[in-house]
Amino acid sequence: MSHSKQKRTSSLPKLPLPPETRDLPATQGMLQLVRTELRSEMKAGFSNVDKRFDEVRAMIHDLSATVHGLSASVHGLSASVHRVEASVAHQSMLAEEQNSRNLIVLEGLTGLGQRQTRVELRMDETWELVRSYAAMARKP
Secondary structure: OHHHHHHHHHHOOOOOOOOOHHHOOOOHHHHHHHHHHHHHHHHHHHHHHHHHHHHHHHHHHHHHHHHHHHHHHHHHHHHHHHHHHHHHHHHHHHHHHHHHHHHHHHHHHHHHHHHHHHHHHHHHHHHHHHHHHHHHHHOO
């Protein structure tokens, strides 16, 4: 019995199994469709990349404009600082000049004060002399 079974299975023709779809050959048309689809997807991807590059370029351009604006502001501030420095130097020179004039005036006022003191002393001495003459004139 077992012997006849073996014969039977070996006497049957061997049928090929149906292949899986991934193992099936592709036609030229199928390849063209896949190629077209891939090119379309790549073109869309490159378009997105180009769009992103354009956005980055625009951002860089905006940043560059901002930097130029800031640079102009810094130059304006620098010019203002130079004007303030020049004004401070001018005021300092005027203060030194006024100080030297003040010293001359102070010397003059000091001399005038000393002269006034001497005149008052002489006036006091003169009054004392006049009083003493008046006192002598009253004594007969």
